[in-house]
Amino acid sequence: MRVLRCGSDAVLIEADDAEQAQRLHAALRDNPPPGTGELVPAARTVLLRYDPAVTDPQRLRAAVGALPPQAAAPAAAAETVRIPVRYDGPDLAEVARLAGLTPQQVVERHTAARYRVAFCGFAPGFAYLTGLDPRLRVPRRAEPRTRVPAGAVAVADEYTGVYPRTSPGGWQLLGTTDLPLWDPAADPPTRLRPGTAVRFVAVGAEGNPGAGVAEGPGAAGEAPAAGRAGRAGRAGRAAEARGGLLVVRAGYGATVQDLGRPGLAALGVGRSGAADRGALRLANRLVGNPEDAAGIEMPLGGVELEFDRAATCALAGADCPAWLNGRPVAARTPLAVPAGARLRIGTPEHGLRGYLAVRGGLDVPAVLGSRATDTLAGLGPERLAPGRRLPVGTAATGWPAADHAPRRERPGPTVLRVVPGPREDWFTAAALRALCGEPYTVTAESDRVGMRLAGPVLERSRGGELPSEGMVPGALQVPPSGRPILFLADHPVTGGYPVIAVVHRDDLDAAAQARPGDTLRFRVADGR
Template sequence: MTASPATARSVEVLQPGYGATVQDLGRPGHAALGVSPSGAADRDSLRLANRLVGNHESAAGIEAPLGGLTLRFDHHATVALTGAPCPARVGRRQVDMYAPVRLAPGDELRVATPAEGLRLYIAVRGGLRTPATLGSRSTDTIAGLGPARLAAGDVLPVGTSTTGWPAADLAPRPRLPAEPRLRILPGPRDDWFTAAALTALTSQPYTVTTDSDRVGMRLDGPALERLHHRELPSEATVAGALQVPPSGRPILFLADHPVTGGYPVIAVVHEADLPLAAQARPGQTLRFSHRA
């Protein structure tokens, strides 16, 4: 992932944090090839970061779960940090979230670990120009597409495509909820479950387990009882699907979900609520409610 000598502007990864990746808005339209859309898990945060630096919303940036990374810039750059609120510094200067940050050549941006939320997004004016696969620069961790997870020493080329400067230089957002509430639409296999299963799903909290990543979140809570115990042929799945394995504890599919699954899906989380789901960290509780 090293830039060529001709690359005029780049970002060097000094510390990669805890599994940071390059992400854009994904590669939709390839499910027939067995490729999920992938892309940023919290798309709202990536879009906002790009708007704050004058990029196209689809420009590639960095998704950093739990922060912890350090980047060095070789050019006058403008960056924006959104998503999980992380303390960040350039030298001795503290920098703010949700606002453009100007950097000089040689500056190092150091990001700490967030006190709440999970995924931080960093946009660089001009966008990251890592090689594209199937029209996207996103890292798909389940299919192995796109660039590898960031590692110390990686040099990321920066592009020049922008949309002009935004009208606002600050975009404050409310704090992330301590207990996210995710709206669901029952189905397509809710008829495989007892009526009590859907009631349990929407009336009691579930805890995000440590067995969670960009593919999905395994949840701990009330087991969802099935009416039918026969095998289900593999069928299409989408981000937000709540697939229920034999344990009865649901798995919430996220950005890198498989395109097919063999367990029944009791419900699907509203697409607009997936950014909230993407910010839920292990040990946190969340609730489901019927879509309004």
């Protein structure tokens, strides 16, 4: 077992095999060392986020080595979730051919096995189930589908799983289920959590309403999902009826953001939230809001808003020019807006993302405890659109002591400090020298998930791919092309390409302000 650095506030604990990884996750969950934050179990690893003010990698290595043996066994599942499946998938015949079986034998083997959720990733609520019959361990499709429907039951390599929502995917599809496994309005939002036991049950074309119930405690007493969704929808409509801001122009992909939804990565839900967290915090402080109040993130500006009532707002982040009823106004300064006024935000000359905070915060409905829009997971409010109303809440707690925040100059190319690893040993020694010695250019293939970089190719010293493992913001993941991808706020929870280095957490805000065409340079962080 190895403990590998994964940036400035995480370690990746590499187990000897999948079973040990599951035991390790259970042990850390039940006996968390001081300073432990989020845990992300994966195929052969456990990602552990930590508070650098409390602990460090050396102390965590010692704590992992001292875990009590009795805590190392996975907790027994409190329930077995039975999933009714119509084995009508388009790849059933192909899986049978690859396995040397008949389609009926594939169904019999798939339903005979007992499964356990090893980890979640790829998408919210997508559970990787271990226990698949060895004969059914077939490779992924050569060409992934661009759209796999929700409820598709699939196999790939050593895992089986159910797509909880419509998404792209390359697994082999055996059938479909109507059992809802993911509901953001529920608590918890997924039935399939790490350690949960699962059985698949074959049903006819008409389905089986009696199947799908959990065997064991914890299944009763929940409100129907439709009822919860209905209440959330009514609350959202009531909030919008109060007025606040009317979107006249929506810009180039503006979204509502707060500081995200931490603590759910083990369920496949990333933190998301503002890409430049410092900028949103500053804008909120300037209007007397808590730092985590929801505001608007505006890539390249282009947003115009009409205020239904008098308000106080502030702009931060990229220096976007702005006009109130046609008169220019300053950024990083509280701005009194009269009722009926229009605020127009232009395109910044430098930087990418501007932030607008309104005193009281935006009161859009929360999803899983956050109002942030996660563009990868499809959680939170939709992107802004003309005609939409954004209600203003009552989150303000006081008035700030300052009436203006100075701008921090960043002359020349953006320099980002990196912590090598966790997989620098997958690359040649020349690769890390190239990463930290040559400039990279941000390409147009960049968004809130991450940015593709053009520059020196980073050569590997070994072939193949990693089993999926936890990812963090700032990870420099390197696909087979050798061109790195820098993960940002909406990055996937797990990934299978090796990470050569991770941008230091204190430099993530600067990374979020890099726009296509900008030059980035990387250097190894002092003290790593």
